[in-house]
Amino acid sequence: MNNLFVYCELEDGIIADVSLELLTKGRSLANQLQCKLEAIAIGHQLDTIADQALPYGVDTLYLADDRRLAPYTTIPHAHILEQLFRETQPQIALMGATSIGRDLGPRVSSALHSGLTADCTSLEIGTHEDKKAGKVYDQLLYQIRPAFGGNIVATIINPECRPQMATVREGVMKKEIYDANWKGEVIHLKTSDYVKDEDFVVEILERHVEQSRINLKSAPILVSGGYGVGSKENFKLLFDLANVLGGEVGASRAAVDAGFCDHARQVGQTGVTVRPKLYIACGISGQIQHIAGMQESAIIIAINNDPNAPINNIADYVITGEVETIIPKMIQYYKKNTK
Amino acid sequence: MNLNILVLAKQVPDTRNVGKDAMTPEGTVNRSALPAIFNPEDLNALEQALQLKDRYPLSTVNVLTMGPFRAAEIVREALYRGADGGIVLSDRAFAGSDTLATSYALSSAIRKMGNIDIIFCGRQAIDGDTAQVGPQVAEKLGWKQITYAETIDQIDSEKIVIKRRIDKGVEHVSTSLPVLITVNGSAAECRPRNAKRVMKYKYARIPNELQNSNEDYISLYNSRDFLQIGEWCVRDIDCDLNELGLSGSPTKVKKVENVVFQAKESKTLSSSDSDIESLMIELIRQHTIG
Ligand SMILES: Cc1cc2nc3c(=O)[nH]c(=O)nc-3n(C[C@H](O)[C@H](O)[C@H](O)COP(=O)(O)OP(=O)(O)OC[C@H]3O[C@@H](n4cnc5c(N)ncnc54)[C@H](O)[C@@H]3O)c2cc1C
Numbered sequence: 197m198n199n200l201f202v203y204c205e206l207e208d209g210i211i212a213d214v215s216l217e218l219l220t221k222g223r224s225l226a227n228q229l230q231c232k233l234e235a236i237a238i239g240h241q242l243d244t245i246a247d248q249a250l251p252y253g254v255d256t257l258y259l260a261d262d263r264r265l266a267p268y269t270t271i272p273h274a275h276i277l278e279q280l281f282r283e284t285q286p287q288i289a290l291m292g293a294t295s296i297g298r299d300l301g302p303r304v305s306s307a308l309h310s311g312l313t314a315d316c317t318s319l320e321i322g323t324h325e326d327k328k329a330g331k332v333y334d335q336l337l338y339q340i341r342p343a344f345g346g347n348i349v350a351t352i353i354n355p356e357c358r359p360q361m362a363t364v365r366e367g368v369m370k371k372e373i374y375d376a377n378w379k380g381e382v383i384h385l386k387t388s389d390y391v392k393d394e395d396f397v398v399e400i401l402e403r404h405v406e407q408s409r410i411n412l413k414s415a416p417i418l419v420s421g422g423y424g425v426g427s428k429e430n431f432k433l434l435f436d437l438a439n440v441l442g443g444e445v446g447a448s449r450a451a452v453d454a455g456f457c458d459h460a461r462q463v464g465q466t467g468v469t470v471r472p473k474l475y476i477a478c479g480i481s482g483q484i485q486h487i488a489g490m491q492e493s494a495i496i497i498a499i500n501n502d503p504n505a506p507i508n509n510i511a512d513y514v515i516t517g518e519v520e521t522i523i524p525k526m527i528q529y530y531k532k533n534t535k
Numbered sequence: 536m537n538l539n540i541l542v543l544a545k546q547v548p549d550t551r552n553v554g555k556d557a558m559t560p561e562g563t564v565n566r567s568a569l570p571a572i573f574n575p576e577d578l579n580a581l582e583q584a585l586q587l588k589d590r591y592p593l594s595t596v597n598v599l600t601m602g603p604f605r606a607a608e609i610v611r612e613a614l615y616r617g618a619d620g621g622i623v624l625s626d627r628a629f630a631g632s633d634t635l636a637t638s639y640a641l642s643s644a645i646r647k648m649g650n651i652d653i654i655f656c657g658r659q660a661i662d663g664d665t666a667q668v669g670p671q672v673a674e675k676l677g678w679k680q681i682t683y684a685e686t687i688d689q690i691d692s693e694k695i696v697i698k699r700r701i702d703k704g705v706e707h708v709s710t711s712l713p714v715l716i717t718v719n720g721s722a723a724e725c726r727p728r729n730a731k732r733v734m735k736y737k738y739a740r741i742p743n744e745l746q747n748s749n750e751d752y753i754s755l756y757n758s759r760d761f762l763q764i765g766e767w768c769v770r771d772i773d774c775d776l777n778e779l780g781l782s783g784s785p786t787k788v789k790k791v792e793n794v795v796f797q798a799k800e801s802k803t804l805s806s807s808d809s810d811i812e813s814l815m816i817e818l819i820r821q822h823t824i825g
């Protein structure tokens with residue numbers, strides 16, 4: 197009772213990384229709260245799930261196995277969580293901020309009347325004093341997230357309602373096996389007690405992997421390359437950096453004209469106007485037609501081997517040096533300091 | 536076929552345009568320094584609704600927005616682009632609502648409207664980026680939901696087939712009406728304003744906007760139904776006051792901290808390992824990356 201719960205998201209019978217990261221975080225929070233770590237996996241053919249999950253320190257693993265429960269659809273998964281949460285009364289419930297977690301979480305929170313905080317970047321345990329009501333709350337979950345377009349960081353709490361629910365994006369928490377020989381209990385739920393035939397109201401006709409169209413405008417982070425990147429091959433470095441940071445790749449016109457990159461990626465007066473949270477200009481001199489399309493970016497990093505490049509005048513960070521050496525280092529030190 | 540379609544749209548501060556004066560020295564948000572706009576993905580939602588109306592011209596598209604009186608701008612904007620009407624849900628009792636209390640108020644208003652076949656929402660609002668209100672409304676109504684919709688492939692009285700964009704690709708799903716659909720930013724952009732409609736609806740108002748109007752206008756307003764935008768307060772919807780506003784919101788903001796951006800006084804770094812590592816650490820700390 198009043199334990200910490202993690203919803204394990206499955207993709208082809210494998211627990212998603214984001215869920216394993218949450219199990220790791222959940223284990224350490226559960227130790228701090230001196231409660232148990234519970235987890236649930238919902239899907240079909242779940243024989244290997246226990247071996248995958250238990251080493252992360254799961255005390256109780258619930259499995260709901262039914263052919264109709266995979267792939268994910270909203271209502272059956274939501275009904276299982278709702279009822280299980282009513283039965284087990286967890287104090288905290290965590291799920292990935294994925295297209296599944298963000299579809300499921302609000303549905304469950306609405307049914308249980310519990311607060312949900314999306315996209316947390318940090319989770320901590322702390323106290324809260326409500327001076328007006330003269331109440332002190334111990335051991336609340338601090339749900340910390342950037343708010344307001346990323347310009348402020350807010351700490352959200354749910355003093356009264358349970359479970360305290362939060363979603364977290366992949367890669368924010370660290371995944372670490374707790375104990376390879378950890379013994380936890382596995383409970384097979386009788387799915388017919390939790391879902392009814394009428395719950396299967398959405399049918400998945402087809403699923404396939406498809407690259408999304410390039411959408412520079414809505415990317416929070418843009419890694420843009422100019423003529424100074426030198427070649428199409430070197431542009432791959434930019435794609436690598438954009439990939440690890442969760443951003444997109446943009447380009448100057450000179451880079452597009454030189455054939456380093458697709459026209460759809462051009463930023464500037466005759467390209468797209470962007471206002472990302474972070475703009476990394478690599479080997480771009482900073483002519484006015486380019487600047488016009490990106491000067492409102494919140495933070496600008498200029499990487500250029502010319503210390504007097506005009507782009508440096510509007511940059512928050514000026515790195516003087518070669519694109520080829522700097523980008524791999526950025527990737528390396530980003531990974532080192534987030535994992 | 537004639538569909539009764541509702542679009543949930545929110546007026547939001549334009550957080551994409553946050554300039555240097557958007558934060559007060561105390562670290563709070565200076566809302567007045569930010570223009571109020573139609574939440575971008577709610578325009579994608581409106582477009583999906585209007586496309587269904589193009590297909591089935593006897594359909595109606597209404598907009599529901601909850602916010603202060605000035606949110607009537609959202610309904611006017613939707614009228615300019617092709618909507619048939621709208622309602623502004625406004626009351627002090629809604630102030631301080633989190634997503635759960637918002638979804639309670641919206642779902643109470645939707646129940647009062649009745650007879651709706653499809654509700655379109657944006658995927659998320661840029662002031663909170665939560666993407667919660669749509670699914671929470673669907674749950675409160677006991678409806679199905681399809682999130683991240685990109686196109687409607689097929690619709691008839693039996694079923695609707697929707698293409699949705701998920702993390703690793705796309706999914707085509709089918710379900711029956713009624714359904715709540717949240718529309719992704721990758722869906723079709725909203726059509727622009729129509730000049731004739733702008734002429735027609737320029738003076739559309741909610742009752743609360745009439746206060747300083749002259750008599751000529753008032754008599755015009757009273758004689759033309761299409762100028763009258765609906766305005767509902769708590770009394771107009773059947774709801775429990777404890778579920779609204781701060782008291783109906785399980786989540787509380789304990790603390791906000793300004794992420795301080797230096798002015799354009801740039802920091803100069805070399806390409807050395809230590810310089811690059813300290814830059815990455817600083818960006819992670821600021822929550823710019825990570
Ligand atoms: C009507 C009109 C419209 C235009 N519209 C656009 C537009 O929409 N978008 C746009 O981008 N441009 C536009 N331009 C073109 C614009 O004027 C510039 O020519 C263009 O932006 C220059 O691109 P660049 O900075 O990549 O190239 P360059 O100006 O050649 O700069 C290359 C930079 O890379 C640096 N560099 C070289 N090697 C390295 C290395 N190994 N490591 C690090 N740095 C290195 C150099 O020091 C230099 O600063 C337009 C021009 C006109 C006339």
Ligand SMILES: Nc1ncnc2c1ncn2[C@@H]1O[C@H](COP(=O)(O)O)[C@@H](O)[C@H]1O
Nearest residue numbers: 543544601656657659660665666667668
């Ligand atoms: N106050 C509101 N009035 C009308 N619709 C809203 C309101 N708040 C949220 N929505 C709808 O819910 C979606 C998701 O909002 P959010 O959960 O805040 O990200 C928005 O895109 C709107 O369609």
